[in-house]
Amino acid sequence: MKKNLGGAAKRLSDTVPPRSGRQKLMEAALQLAASTRSLASLGLREVARQAGLNPNTFYRHFRSFDDLGLAVIEDLSGQLRQGLRERRRLPAAVARLPESADPAEMLRQAEPIVRESVALVLDFVTEHQQAYVVGIRELHGTSPVLREALRRVFDELAVDMAEDVLELMRLPVTDPRIVHEIAAVVIRQMAFFSMDYLEQPAQREAIRGQAERFILMLLWGALATGGVRPSNHL
Amino acid sequence: MKKNLGGAAKRLSDTVPPRSGRQKLMEAALQLAASTRSLASLGLREVARQAGLNPNTFYRHFRSFDDLGLAVIEDLSGQLRQGLRERRRLPAAVARLPESADPAEMLRQAEPIVRESVALVLDFVTEHQQAYVVGIRELHGTSPVLREALRRVFDELAVDMAEDVLELMRLPVTDPRIVHEIAAVVIRQMAFFSMDYLEQPAQREAIRGQAERFILMLLWGALATGGVRPSNHL
DNA sequence: AAGCGAGGTGTACACTTGTCTACATCCGCA
């Protein structure tokens, strides 16, 4: 049993364009999880059936269900991170904030960037709806392995975002750890906003506004309490 | 079928110290869900076994699994809301913020209240760990019924909190909708912080600090952008 | 005192599940 699986799992960048077996199973699992239940509680036979494959074929590619879940997450996280990074370069060219000593002025100019970023995230989750929903599910799901993996994905996103914010906005925040902390908070909150956005299409504009306001408020607070000395503008 | 359930459910303050049947099942489900899988994906027989009851007895009390889930959520949400409300009255007597035109001064005085509130929530989730974990799981779970129910629970908490903030802190925020919006954001974020808090006992003090900073930043931002006119202190 | 219904138990059936062993392909390489 062990020999077959080990061999199959190790082939990474093989010539596998006829997306067969492994990939079919992963797609089937994702589709099923998005529409029915959680990734971790899927049935082996169920997935195989959906993929149009024999139940036993599963064993050839994955040794456990967490194994499948990890593969799916890894795959998706790659797509997601790359997708976000690609598009994020756009607004960077559009507007680069000048350094300013006045937080109010700075934030007024940051507003369009925030608006653009929020739109970017919401468009992205709309486009990859099922993958996103599954991801959120598993983030609080039952499998510690998947939880940990997804937590890392989110944290990577937060790091990316923190880098961008530092570079793009030149916020006068002294402690980079604080920036990362804020980024993590924003990412998590955007997870909620995104779920609302997907689930309540009628309220989309309102939710978008909430997200923008939230981020602006937080930036304000960050500048006031974490960056510049409060006495500066009081 | 309907008559049986209704009759059993209506007995509230009856002489039911022999917590029997329905309650046993609910406890079993909660315990099982906390340690093993999600509420919605539990087995009928599994729960009955854990409760030391015959599988068929389940039918006498609940007509479906969502039914059980709803009952559990309703029960817990009652406990939680009441528990929070009870304790929240304490700091109200301790420190009532004086009205002040200076946001910085106001927030400096709000700090202990925030600290106290954060401690309150974190203590509470620690005390009701399994119930809390299950709740979070189902908030993003597969059953739309339970998701909706939990969303409502969280929203009620946000309303409570908004009321308290308005009364306790006398924040000069004009639009009460904004207060509620902020409360909702804080509640959700506290959900994440609480999970971290429970899962990483070694980091507890750090996480507590993050939560406090987050709320203070947000309050700052709210005062600056949503409440008082920005020109006031700039 | 009789009857009724709520709560609880036992048994049974059809079905799904994970896993095992055995058999059939295909492709690359000696």
Added chain:
DNA sequence: TGCGGATGTAGACAAGTGTACACCTCGCTT
């Protein structure tokens, strides 16, 4: 040419599942 490993299929097994029907036993009401 033939061989080995990776991939996929077929059938079978015990165990677990949801549900249905029949039965028992209290506590109440009339």
